[in-house]
Amino acid sequence: MPDVEIDNLTLLLLLAAVSLLLYDRFAKPAALVHPLLLGKQAEVAPVRKEGESGVYRSFATGHGAPLIVRPASGLKTVRDVIGGSKGGDGAQRVILDTPLTDTALAELTRLLPLGLSSLFPSLASSASPILVLLPPNPSTSLPLLLLSLASSPDQPLIVLPNPRVLTAALEATAHAKPGLVVVHESLADGVVEQVMEESGGCGVLVVGDTGEKYGGLASSAGSHGVVVRFWDEVWDAGEQQTADLQAPQPNDIHSFFYSSADIGAEPTITKFTHLNFTAGIAAFLSSFPADKRPSAHKNDVVASAEPLTTPVGMSIALASIWSVGAGFSLIRPDSGSWVKSNTADPLDDLRRLSAVGKTKPSVLIITKEDHLALTRALHKAYRSSSLAGWAMNAKSSDIQAGYIARKGIWDKLVWSGLRNDALDGIPGDSLRSLIVIGDTPSSSAIAWSTALLSLPTARLFSSPFSAGPVLSSHFYDIQSSSSHLISPPSAEGETSHTGAPGCNVEVVLRGGRPKEGTRDGSEVAMEGKLYARGPGLGAVLGKEGEGANEGWVQVAQRAGVRTNGTFVILSKE
């Protein structure tokens, strides 16, 4: 028998073996959020009315506490968004493809109402709203954003989602007749003609053209009593005016948003005050943990697919300007179109964000369709990687323990390179937050995007009647089944939950019945029509009158609540 001696190498190998054993046994990654908190994400009121569920609030808010109406005491109206920026006066940022410093933005907001009053004297003399009909695209959204920042109590905005509702807006009795119509050059002819027929005396401001193409239109409209001017004229006209602008108060009307209507149907009009929007900004920012909020210090760029013609899209833009020092982009095709083409590749809009000279976004807020396309593109790259299988085992193991991060040896060897090479680097190292807004993706798509991007995929459910998200998933909630990673990402299958009510929203389910007994995680405890209430919800103007139904607004046709307080949207309309 050979001599068995314990030499130094034996001791070293023993030490290595014991260390690895202890490390393997005890060095488990800690979950990003304690699973006990994920078991109760909403708090339900102890008593409910007959025919409806109890009223739910976010567990962090709780019942009994007032709902927050602004993210900080200094943000009382939309106009305070510029003053609260943390980018510093000298910091230049790109807002909707336009380089702007905070000083320049404040100056534009000051000059805009002065210029409009100068170009349209009738606007200054009467309290009448400004109707805005601009395509929801990057180049035409900046005028809408500036008008929103400059909105005054005498000239609130009327924001239209598409040209179909123009006639209804010009004839509506729910608000005063507009004194000015701001329209894109592609619709200038038709709008001027309609204004001449419907509302003589109303001015038209054309965005896009400088007067070269439509100068003749201005002359002929002038002979019919309709003043037609052009966007570029506003600034020079404003420089020549000096006047004290009326400062808005939180409860002053900021805007009327029209919701898209089917052809032939009446659109719904929702009135928003400045307080609604500050509450919406607070709700949006609360969907991030404190250390993940968009921040000037991190040079964040927020890119959003939600157009500014929706109230929540406007809130996201305002929140980004208020808290971000780098910029805000819109994930839309830069064309005069009003809707995204069904045949267009959703990834084209994302790729546009990484064009030369543009800072890649660090916070992506995308739709369900964009999310699936992005996930599938990454999945394709993942399948072609030889070490992908091993890397996915390690990643999946971390996710099942509740941990996800862009760290570790597999991120260096596989994931980082995969993400930086895909889609011109959009999902690469610069990206640190991903949010899906609107319709909720499938659980399969969520599981795959979490693994491939190594980021939690937060979800927000919005409504055309709310300036902030109605439902908001916990930022670090990555509960999922490992079986979702067996098949490729798919839009089919179980719909993921959309989280608990937003931080300043109450929700209730009506018309359903509670389901008794225990159930597995996929079933809901109660279904019904989803109603919401809170300082971020606007006043829906309708037959019942403002404030009807105790402030409750229906936001989804059918939704369910699970036993842990998260909601699943089963049918939006």
Add this chain to the structure above:
Amino acid sequence: MSLSNPLNLILIPPILYLLYRRLVPSLPSTPSVLPNKYDENVYNWMPARHPDVLCHKSYTPVELAELDGRKNPNCGICLAIMRVGGDGKVSPELERTVFDVSAGASFYGPDGVYGNFAGRDASRGMAKQSFDDDMLTPIEQPLDALADLTPSEIDNMRGWHDHFSRKYIICGDLVNASSM
């Protein structure tokens, strides 16, 4: 130090295995039915039941009497107190709030000091600060109109109603059987 030492050779495979397990953990499986109890070693779980929520409803005196903590111990303990209007007068509509006082079972439970108020209209007793049985109206009779209460007694009753509103759950209204 030599790899020809059998002991050293024996130690190498487990070290390689532990390294492999560390770098390439086995793919975890999630059960088809999620655990419904919290466990510190489990991340994916879902509570078994939605929290119970009481339904706000109107009770007759006979129905309220069932909730005295004795007849149906699992259905909670309730009592009613009249609401006082802003003018300090007793409401002619006899509006009474039903409170779920199960959280105060030590006071209002079967063996509690104020146990005789459980399942009953406690308005007169609260107004007169008396827990005698003659403060209670028989459940077959219409609700006590409380017309003989003095202003200070009405104020007393209002104070108790406010106290109960802060401390206990409001779960219904007490109405006459004829109004149902």
